[in-house]
Amino acid sequence: MQLSRRHFLQFGALAVGGGLAIVLYDAPWSEILPFVDVFAAGGLSPRAFIQIHPNNTVTILSKDPEIGQGIRTSLPMIIADELDVDWSQVEVEQADLDQSIYGAQFAGGSMATPMNWDPLRTVGATGRRLMVLAAARRWGVAPADCTTSAGRVLYKSGNRSLTYGELASEVAKLPLPDASSITFKKPSEYHIIGKFTSGVDNFAITTGKPLFGIDVTVPGMLYAVIDKCPVFGGTVRHANLDEIRKMSGVRDAFVIAGDPHTNNPSIEPGVAIVADTWWQAQAARKSLKVDWDTTAESPTSPDQSTEIFNQKAAKLLPQQPAYDIRSYGDINSALGEPSTRVVEADYAYPFLAHATLEPMNTAAHYKDGKLEIWTQSQTPGDGRRLAAQALGISESDITVHMIRAGGGFGRRLRNEYVVEAAWVSRKVKAPVHVLWSREDDFSHDAYRPAGWHHLRAGLDSKGRVTAWSQHLVTFGEGKKTASSAGMGPGEFPAGRVANYQLGYSTIPLFLRTGPMRAPGANAYAFVGQSFLDEVAQAAGRDPLDVQLELLANSYNGGGDPHYPPERLAGVLRQVAEESGWRKRKSGNGQGMGIAAYACHLGFCAQVAHVSVDSQNRVRVHEAWSVADVGSQIVNPSAARAQVEGAIVDGMGQTLIAVDLKNGAVVQTNFPQYPLPRIHQTPKMNISFRITENSPTGLGEPALPPIIPAITNAIFAATGKRIRTLPMTNSGFSLA
Amino acid sequence: MSLSLKINGQPVQVDVSPDTPLLWVLREHLDLKGPKFGCGVGSCGACTVIMNGNAMRSCITPVIAAVNMEVTTIEGLSEDGNHPLQVAWRELDVPQCGYCQAGQIMSAAALLQHTPRPTDEQINDAMNGNLCRCGTYVRIRAAIHKAADQANTAHSG
Numbered sequence: 054m055q056l057s058r059r060h061f062l063q064f065g066a067l068a069v070g071g072g073l074a075i076v077l078y079d080a081p082w083s084e085i086l087p088f089v090d091v092f093a094a095g096g097l098s099p100r101a102f103i104q105i106h107p108n109n110t111v112t113i114l115s116k117d118p119e120i121g122q123g124i125r126t127s128l129p130m131i132i133a134d135e136l137d138v139d140w141s142q143v144e145v146e147q148a149d150l151d152q153s154i155y156g157a158q159f160a161g162g163s164m165a166t167p168m169n170w171d172p173l174r175t176v177g178a179t180g181r182r183l184m185v186l187a188a189a190r191r192w193g194v195a196p197a198d199c200t201t202s203a204g205r206v207l208y209k210s211g212n213r214s215l216t217y218g219e220l221a222s223e224v225a226k227l228p229l230p231d232a233s234s235i236t237f238k239k240p241s242e243y244h245i246i247g248k249f250t251s252g253v254d255n256f257a258i259t260t261g262k263p264l265f266g267i268d269v270t271v272p273g274m275l276y277a278v279i280d281k282c283p284v285f286g287g288t289v290r291h292a293n294l295d296e297i298r299k300m301s302g303v304r305d306a307f308v309i310a311g312d313p314h315t316n317n318p319s320i321e322p323g324v325a326i327v328a329d330t331w332w333q334a335q336a337a338r339k340s341l342k343v344d345w346d347t348t349a350e351s352p353t354s355p356d357q358s359t360e361i362f363n364q365k366a367a368k369l370l371p372q373q374p375a376y377d378i379r380s381y382g383d384i385n386s387a388l389g390e391p392s393t394r395v396v397e398a399d400y401a402y403p404f405l406a407h408a409t410l411e412p413m414n415t416a417a418h419y420k421d422g423k424l425e426i427w428t429q430s431q432t433p434g435d436g437r438r439l440a441a442q443a444l445g446i447s448e449s450d451i452t453v454h455m456i457r458a459g460g461g462f463g464r465r466l467r468n469e470y471v472v473e474a475a476w477v478s479r480k481v482k483a484p485v486h487v488l489w490s491r492e493d494d495f496s497h498d499a500y501r502p503a504g505w506h507h508l509r510a511g512l513d514s515k516g517r518v519t520a521w522s523q524h525l526v527t528f529g530e531g532k533k534t535a536s537s538a539g540m541g542p543g544e545f546p547a548g549r550v551a552n553y554q555l556g557y558s559t560i561p562l563f564l565r566t567g568p569m570r571a572p573g574a575n576a577y578a579f580v581g582q583s584f585l586d587e588v589a590q591a592a593g594r595d596p597l598d599v600q601l602e603l604l605a606n607s608y609n610g611g612g613d614p615h616y617p618p619e620r621l622a623g624v625l626r627q628v629a630e631e632s633g634w635r636k637r638k639s640g641n642g643q644g645m646g647i648a649a650y651a652c653h654l655g656f657c658a659q660v661a662h663v664s665v666d667s668q669n670r671v672r673v674h675e676a677w678s679v680a681d682v683g684s685q686i687v688n689p690s691a692a693r694a695q696v697e698g699a700i701v702d703g704m705g706q707t708l709i710a711v712d713l714k715n716g717a718v719v720q721t722n723f724p725q726y727p728l729p730r731i732h733q734t735p736k737m738n739i740s741f742r743i744t745e746n747s748p749t750g751l752g753e754p755a756l757p758p759i760i761p762a763i764t765n766a767i768f769a770a771t772g773k774r775i776r777t778l779p780m781t782n783s784g785f786s787l788a
Numbered sequence: 789m790s791l792s793l794k795i796n797g798q799p800v801q802v803d804v805s806p807d808t809p810l811l812w813v814l815r816e817h818l819d820l821k822g823p824k825f826g827c828g829v830g831s832c833g834a835c836t837v838i839m840n841g842n843a844m845r846s847c848i849t850p851v852i853a854a855v856n857m858e859v860t861t862i863e864g865l866s867e868d869g870n871h872p873l874q875v876a877w878r879e880l881d882v883p884q885c886g887y888c889q890a891g892q893i894m895s896a897a898a899l900l901q902h903t904p905r906p907t908d909e910q911i912n913d914a915m916n917g918n919l920c921r922c923g924t925y926v927r928i929r930a931a932i933h934k935a936a937d938q939a940n941t942a943h944s945g
Contacts, residue, residue, distance in 0.1 A: 065864050119847055120885060121884040121885025121886070121887075121922050122884075123884070124856075138924040156864075167852055249881070250881075251878050251879070251881040252881055252883055252886075253879045254883070254886060255877065255882075255886075256869060258877075258883045258886035258889050258890070259821075259862075259869065259873075259874040259878055259883075259889065259890075259893060260862065260863065260865075260869040260874065261820070261821065261823070261861065261862030261863045261875045261890045262822075263820020263821040264886070265822065265886075265887060267821075267825060268821040272818075275817075330812065330816040330817075331812065331816065332808055332809065332812035332816060358882050376863065397819070408921060409885075409921060410824075410826050410834060410885070410887045410888050410919065410920075410921040411824070411826070411885070411887045412825070412826075419848050457885075457886070458885060459824070459886070459887025459888075460885045460887060460922060461885075463920075488825075490828060491826065491827045491828055491829070494826075502794055519860065524940075607814055626842075641945065690881040691881075692827075694881065694884055694922075694924070694927075695884075696923045697923060697927070698923035698924065699923070699925065700921075700923065701920075701923025701925060702923055722827055722828075722829055722830050723826075723827050723919060724827070724829065724831050727796075728921065729923065729925075729927060730914035730915075730916040730918075730919065730925075731911065731912055731915045731918070731920075731929065732916050734923070734925040734926055736864040736926075737926055742860060769850065
């Protein structure tokens with residue numbers, strides 16, 4: 054018998070703090086907040102998550118978007134363990150978007166684990182308690198004499214038992230148990246949490262089932278491409294629409310006037326081609342001739358070039374920062390003291406594209422004032438809001454199905470493809486799947502912003518860091534920085550050195566920027582941890598010692614209070630131990646580098662071992678990673694996978710760049726954007742340092758340190774310091 | 789133009805322009821969504837299928853080139869989803885987002901057909917046309933070795 058949603062267990066409302074982690078959002082974390090309605094739910098309703106069937110199988114709903122972080126497996130694991138069922142009894146089903154039932158539904162900021170750990174344990178434990186109460190009532194015994202195991206309630210160690218399935222209808226009538234009667238399992242009692250668990254979609258993935266957004270079909274569905282101006286903000290003067298409309302399979306072609314302001318969340322200008330198949334739409338595009346107007350909204354597009362930005366930055370870098378982020382002590386006196394040794398360097402890194410392997414796409418069906426959307430958005434609530442805005446309909450008239458995404462990395466925090474699908478569906482009065490080509494994807498991303506840093510550090514006669522000055526040249530209008538282009542007052546080593554100055558200056562940018570996996574951190578770790586290595590070399594000291602010494606300091610209130618320095622020191626010491634850091638040998642083309650960084654509530658230290666040949670071809674042989682994300686790893690397989698992926702992702706960031714020329718992106722497909730391949734992947738040694746802190750996420754914290762660990766290792770091997778990414782600019786490549 | 793193809797052992801007829809990439813014929817005319825669109829230029833391998841024993845990038849293979857060929861997609865790799873590679877992929881929990889994995893498995897299947905016990909170097913050569921944006925390469929390598937071990941054990945047993 055198939056039970057409907059109405060037969061879900063009636064758990065009743067259970068208040069949980071949706072704002073739990075929000076206070077921890079600091080710059081640049083706040084970048085994802087505009088996309089997320091963290092306070093959407095007044096309180097979670099656990100009945101929505103668990104459905105117990107008469108045959109004692111259990112359906113558990115997964116609430117958040119799955120983008121490869123493994124959340125469709127790990128969040129239901131939490132519920133299942135506390136509910137005390139076997140994982141083999143569990144089927145996972147994806148929840149639709151309804152933040153009034155499921156709480157905030159999004160994928161970003163490595164927030165799924167910290168925001169759901171307590172609420173979902175409560176959901177599961179409440180379910181288990183209700184099972185016990187129902188069984189005790191039926192037997193007329195004390196609940197305290199009942200235990201549970203593998204989806205059964207047992208009386209006094211098993212001489213009577215009932216399955217959860219046999220109790221489901223009674224449980225539905227029970228009132229919610231008192232919160233004080235809900236107890237969580239001890240970690241030693243977990244039989245799912247903490248166990249290697251293969252992803253719930255793996256059978257479908259390995260057999261090619263239609264699982265991803267791109268695979269969604271709806272009866273009568275048409276496909277659309279939208280040709281947009283290579284220069285952001287360009288509008289359509291004229292297009293040969295009549296010719297296009299005559300092409301094979303093409304149903305319609307039309308101009309979208311759109312809003313050329315790249316940061317406005319409405320639909321962008323372009324030409325839509327709608328056809329029976331996507332390939333027909335895409336093939337027709339080869340005959341499309343568009344006269345673009347790039348003057349109206351981007352009059353400075355000739356200035357919007359990487360070369361010009363580099364020149365502007367070079368002028369600004371040696372000057373005083375236009376705006377202060379944090380300053381204390383007396384930086385000029387400290388650096389000016391005759392006994393102070395000053396180390397000075399400039400660092401830079403490029404724009405990056407997210408390049409998720411599944412290009413942006415969404416299916417939408419607008420009919421009679423109602424809209425249905427199938428999307429892989431990381432922020433489906435924001436997608437619904439924007440679609441409602443663009444179509445002038447109410448959000449309550451929109452149903453959003455959350456479909457597995459072929460990668461996210463922050464790209465799908467934005468929702469312009471959702472709006473496009475909705476808009477085109479209404480226009481052509483049919484269900485429409487909008488799918489971007491790879492070239493569309495590269496040329497209309499929201500890029501990780503490029504940046505430049507001028508750094509100065511002062512060393513005393515004992516080689517201790519007494520002063521640190523950092524000037525960030527970034528993008529923005531006046532004081533307002535572009536998305537993901539700002540720094541915060543907790544940036545290491547702020548609060549750990551006696552004299553400190555961090556400030557920034559801005560260059561105007563028309564290009565759209567946005568968060569990319571470990572936003573901010575992915576760039577600032579490279580800069581800060583490379584320069585620290587440089588400072589340590591100048592002092593003739595081990596960079597590990599210099600970093601540990603700084604972490605033990607506290608000035609001007611210390612560093613970011615959400616990142617206790619002893620946790621970073623802990624992972625640093627452990628990775629040094631595990632990698633044999635103290636006994637390392639460098640030179641002759643071999644070298645090891647170390648780096649650490651704390652972000653997104655996680656702490657990670659990494660060591661890389663590289664060799665460099667006479668043609669500056671780098672091979673990363675081995676990497677060591679130690680992360681502290683609290684007291685419990687939910688799914689060790691997925692957790693290790695996040696670190697493995699972060700190491701490869703970070704390694705790739707030594708090679709890739711997006712360049713801008715006259716307002717248009719130069720790199721438009723993978724051959725020009727050499728992401729790492731299997732032969733470049735190092736051996737990996739991955740550990741977790743278990744500490745008495747609430748569990749936090751891993752999508753992001755394991756990425757930032759590997760970049761400077763590799764470039765520091767290259768220095769150890771060659772004596773050449775890579776201060777600009779990609780390292781191909783300095784003649785280095787990955788073997 | 790009506791074309792006769794043989795896909796996963798089944799003869800099929802499609803009416804498409806002969807220069808249509810095989811990928812889009814599979815996905816949009818034959819409803820085989822396993823092969824994925826990633827780049828359209830044969831650079832990422834997400835669209836990989838096996839044609840007469842060789843791994844091919846279906847996004848740059850015109851459908852006309854598949855006439856009189858045996859085409860196998862991920863859907864036809866095994867009857868029950870239990871090809872040693874598919875099993876190993878699940879046992880080692882290889883996928884992260886999973887989008888590239890059908891292409892990875894098909895490249896690996898072509899490799900094992902020719903080279904039942906590949907070395908790391910042979911795996912590198914056969915697999916470096918398949919991009920995994922999530923970086924699952926360590927597990928892909930391990931899963932290929934595992935599948936090779938199991939297939940060989942099964943044969944010798």
